[in-house]
Amino acid sequence: MSKHTRRRFLEDSLLATTAALAAGSATSVLADDKKPAKGPNDKAVAAVIGVRGRGGSHIKDLTDRDDVDIAYVCDVDTGVGMERVEQIEKLQGRRPNFVQDMRKVFDDDSVDIVTIATPNAWHALAAIWAMQAGKDVYVEKPVSHNVSEGRRIVEAARKYNRICQTGTQIRSQPGTIEAIKYVHDGGIGEVKLARGLCYKRRNSIGHTPDSEVPEGVDYDLWLGPAPVRPFSQNRYHYNWHWNWAHGNGDLGNQGIHQMDVARWGLQADNLGYAVVSYGGRLGYEDDGETANTQVTIHDMGDGRRLVFEVRGLETEPLRGANVGNIFYGDKGYVVMTGYSTGAAYDLDGNLVKTFDAGGDHFGNFFDAVYARDHNLLNADILEGHLSSGLCHLGNISYRSGELISDNEIRERLAGDDEALDTFDRVYSHLTENGVNTSQTPIRFGQRLTFDPESETFVDNDDANASLTRDYREPFVVPAAGQV
16 A cells, blocks of 8 residues: 555544554554554554444454554443453454444544444444544445435445445455456346345244343443334344344345345346335244245346345255355356355356355455545445345335235236246245245235336335334434435
8 A cells, every 4th residue: 555545544534643542542643654564553543333243253354454453342232342342452452442332433533444233223324423423434234224324325425535335245256256247248148137045044033022121231222223112132132133123134134245246247226117025924933023035026127137035944055056146148147156156157057167266345445445435445335225225125015015825926927937937936945844825825015116316116105105214313314415
């Protein structure tokens, strides 16, 4: 990294060379030589917000670098947070500060970079507050809890000239980059259909009664923008994913990665023109609210279609993929079977080419930070918004639906061979898992027409109301034009 880019980073981040954090922490000063020195005064200052799950990976990626010092650990759970403080002190030789309220991080002008790995309901507001305070941001996927939030983060990044990377790390994997280029260059001919797969076994979370808030947890901060309701362990660590107030189901959890790759391969640069989704939480009864079986079909325009499948029960892979993507061309197809591996085949199923190479998503983020150029990002916040938004649209259609019979579903899909074939595979999958859909019917959502320019549904007030949410003061994501 050049002397010039480091100085631009210093100036743009409003860093004061004399500013310091608590004793033992790093000051926000960057070295002039190409390789950052290891001294405490030669590092960018970072804060990690939400440190139990993915936040642990953020900590590892940051402490593996020579040019960054973690000055803050922020988590609503004191026990979890202090464990990370001890871990980081051993890794970097300096003890970070611990806070429960992220606003204390944003108030510290010496902090340059914030990484966010909270529950989904906090992603947008945390990112917006951070950028308003002059921080660059790495925010986990999905970047938003609803469509409007995603657009507001994009607006904030551009208004405040911040670098904002989305946590869809597949975008930085050379194997996948090569595969997508192969698709774009016509390696399998014309591609009109992309399929995303989240075949990931999810067991029942059972039933857990409401209980007292655990000691050391600031539950009000944990709730954040979401409505107040009693504490439950089944809506807390990780299982919040299966609760609508905080998560987005597996479509917005694991699925967002493969949704992003599918949209990337189709070269779709908006939220599409129509969506329909069906499925259910089938095979068991528990405290979860989101679907464990779901199909979402997006009309991306110009004859392009994106089909996404979530299967949380036992299942066989499709063309060798459990969690991955399939691109169908008129001369062959490409199957991605992981975050960076895949292969191209001709129409007869003969192997043509393989793809496999890993990359450094955090490294890409820092390259853009030092250059002050969001165009260098592999997963700029705009990409994150669009791919997250497709997941939200699918869930809006699903939640608008009604329980209907299998024959009624086939009638609604009549004339669409691809959609019928997908449904038949889903039906067989459920039957193999002992699900009787005549007793526990599938929920079939409305087919919703969408205007990608305004990012609103066409002539559907109820669906448009689901593009945002009612926020709880003071945890309010700004409306359009108010970022």
